[in-house]
Amino acid sequence: MVDARVVQEPVLFGRSELVDSGLSVLSAEGGGLVYLGSPGAGRSSLLRAVAGQAAGWTVLAAPGLSDEVDLPYSGVQRLLDPVLADLPGGRHDGFVRVMEGRDPGDCRLQIGMSVVALLRAVVARRGPVLCLVDDADLLDFPSWQLIKLAIRRLGGIPVVLLATAVDSPAGREVASGLPARAVGPLDERAAHALIRRVAPDVADEVAIGLVELGAGNPGALVELGERLTAQQRRGFAPLPESLPPDSALGHRLRAAVAALPAPTRAMLLLAAAPPQAGLADLACAPPPPTTGRAVGGLGDLEPAERAGLVEVFEAGVRFRPPVLRTVIYQDAPIGRRRQAHLMLAGILAARGRRLPALLHRAAVAAAPDDVLARDLVEAAAGAAPAEAALALRYAAELAADPAVPLLGAARSAWAAGRPQDAVPLLRRIARTVAPAGVRARARSLVAELSLRGAPLSARDMLLDVAAELLPTDFPGALDALLLAGEACGRAGDPGRFTALAREAEARAGTASGNDLAVQQIAGLADLMSGADDAAFTHFRAVLQLAAGVDDPKLLIPAAMAGVLIGQDRRGAEIAGRAAALARAAGVHALVPAALEAAAYAQLAAGNYAAATDTALDGAAAARRAARLDLADTHVALLAVLAALVGDRPTTERRATDATARHDEARDLTDWAYALLDLVEGRPADAATRLAAIVAAPAGRGSAILRVAVIPHLVEAAGSAAPPVDAFDAWAGRTGEPSWLALRARCRALRTTDGDAADDHFREALRRHHHGFARAHTELLYGSHLRRRRRHLEARDHLRQAAETFHRLDAAPWAVQATRELRAAGDRVPAMTTSPLTAQQERIAGLVADGATNREVAQQLHLSPRTVDHHLRNVFARLGVRSRTELARLLAAG
Secondary structure (H helix, E strand, O other): OOOOOOOOOHHHOOOHHHHHHHHHHHHHOOEEEEEEEOOOOOHHHHHHHHHHOOOOOEEEEOOOOHHHOOOOOHHHHHHHHHHHHHOOOOOOHHHHHHHOOOOOOOOHHHHHHHHHHHHHHHHHHHOOEEEEEOOHHHOOHHHHHHHHHHHHHOOOOOEEEEEEEEOOHHHHHHHOOOOEEEEOOOOHHHHHHHHHHHOOOOOHHHHHHHHHHHOOOHHHHHHHHHOOOHHHHHOOOOOOOOOOOOOHHHHHHHHHHHOOOHHHHHHHHHHHOOOOOOHHHHOOOOOOHHHOOOOOOHHHHHHHHHOOOEEEEOOEEEEOOOHHHHHHHHHOOHHHHHHHHHHHHHHHHHOOOHHHHHHHHHHOOOOOOHHHHHHHHHHHOOOOHHHHHHHHHHHHHHOOOOHHHHHHHHHHHHHOOOHHHHHHHHHHHHOOOOOHHHHHHHHHHHHHHOOOOOHHHHHHHHHHHHHHHOOOOHHHHHHHHHHHHHHHHHHOOOOOHHHHHHHHHHHHOOOOOOHHHHHHHHHHHHHHOOOHHHHHHHHHHHHHHHOOOOOHHHHHHHHHHHHHOOOHHHHHHHHHHHHHHHHHHOOOOHHHHHHHHHHHHHHHOOOHHHHHHHHHHHHHHHHHOOOHHHHHHHHHHHHHHHHHOOOHHHHHHHHHHOOOOOHHHHHHHHHHHHHHHHHOOOHHHHHHHHHHHHOOOOOOOOHHHHHHOHHHHHHHHHHHOOOOHHHHHHHHHHOOHHHHHHHHHHHHHHOOOHHHHHHHHHHHHHHOOOOHHHHHHHHHHHHHHHHOOOHHHHHHHHHHHHHHHHHOOOHHHHHHHHHHHHHOOOOOOOOOOOOOOHHHHHHHHHHHOOOOHHHHHHHHOOOHHHHHHHHHHHHHHHOOOOHHHHHHHHHHO
């Protein structure tokens, strides 16, 4: 297992499995492994991490050197020179000539066997040997041939070769005959962690921009993060557009590009110019005039492909690493960039692709150009948010009056999941002489971006915007009020919301298209003013209207309206439709918000498996859309879901991962730890945590969350629980059996009258559906009956609870039910609990048999993301780091 202290080098974030692959070769004490990846991917760091664990090994190293690649045997000479004294006697003339730098003659096999003999002798004298060859594709070929020959001949002897090479046709040829592992980009979570490690005080939108520019390449991310100025770190100065001029990675990439033929470099510039052209577009490019050819062709890209600098797909050219694209584009002289844009504009226009052609024209246009600006605005109207944002940003640069396109660009950038682009545009609007309505809508978007982190200030700003827009821009006012309603729920204080909502309701009249928003706002106003019956009437109307609405921004609050009135399944259905609509429209910013609503609804409905899948998807979608605050919420929800079934290792890991950027995430993780306190027999600790959530001051947390934790607070505190009249009234008003069952259970736990408690427990069981909530009530009722010495009745309920908990993989709860069952006089054997749940055991067995995550997902009817989630938990619980270790452990067991 990897010592956690070893994987501290920043570029190794998220790479423990790759380190473990090298350690597995070490543990086998023989063989080899080649890490393949693009420049900056962290291959050298992987070698250092593995070598750091090779205690007791003799480490020999010979990195490939570009200026020695044509010097035969120079590599093997550098590798073996430290142990040359161990060479045994005998005929090794050719090898000695190699090591002395003389021509060895044509005796390669003899030299190879001398290398084998030397390594055998080193093992006999010094112990196991680890050979490290970084950049093996730059090692001279005869040396690499000898080293691989020796590894093959030394089977069963502790001599290990670990090497790296660029992931290119040449690099893959170097790796032939040896196991290879691809060193891909960091995932978004690891990339953000790396940026935070390099620049701890970086603003969220800056981190997001750097992660996008670095595209998961650790070397690029480290160099970009280390060179930020103080103003850049806080988002008050533009981010770098490429690697720093003195970048080591940039120097290596520039040298690789400079070695390519001129036609290849010209084609790479066309492929790099933003927005990137597709392969069919590039195929239409004429050849550079210096070549003398009649026609160009995609064949000019082949040298870059062979060098591993690009991959060519039907959709276009992918640069490796992705930051190479900006290096090529930014390094090109301005005249060549202009030529590239104009050439692409002509090609795209001829192919009927109007908007991309306009974007390339705009990239080199001289401002002002009102005609081109109007064309861009017109083309953006039907475009996906990402393209629309770029078009409108260019239009703002070219138009005499930039305010309206700036606002459109900011809104489109936000919708496309690019807040790092929206924030600077909104700052520009604040500095621009703009119409009052434009400035108000810009402030509304600013508030929306900060709503979770600062709900009180967001509420006040949104209510100001709504008051300003109500007389002149009713749809804009409704948008602000919908967001203000969410902010009020998070802040716990309505402020002026109720009065403005009443004014909006009065102004609505029969205006078409606003019905759902008006009903939602009116329902929130009634709820905040204590008119609960009226609020429920409005929210039921919202659920009916939702069937005819296709705007995900309206459907997300409609889904939460379903949760507010206890119609959790309907809420989950609406939220799922909102997520699908947002994906289809390219409105990436709304996808994680819709999935958050769906996960909350599924959690409330007791469908924990579905809620887990949804929250896993939501966390990934939030990171892709640069909604780091929402990613925290999803991960914190995953911690709660793990805690509900008593899974402490997963709960703790998720709670740590939820970096708690806002109060709701912190409250969710507190709820998770309180649930662990409950299952582990510490009700007083659980009650303290939950009471703090319920009694949170204004401006902190979520109103929905403060209600959701009540049943667990009552379970923890019993008759000493604070008054829950509001929960009683709300559950009764829903009329939903699941919430009425929880209300009855709470009443049973709060009363000191044993007979009344019996009645309440029986009512709860009549109303419960099958599932976790019913099993929980069976456990509590069985415990109550046992304490009243009604052991026969208690056993029936406790047996039902234990069986259900087993079936639902809630092992700690099953242990508790079994313990109670034994105390009630049932002779059940002591439980021997596996560290894995039943689902995890099934997945572990399939993976140990060699199945991929996708194959496991197909066999068990799960999503690949869910399988990956369970497999991470399996590794953590069993203390293994790889599939190989897992297979060995299960085979030994």
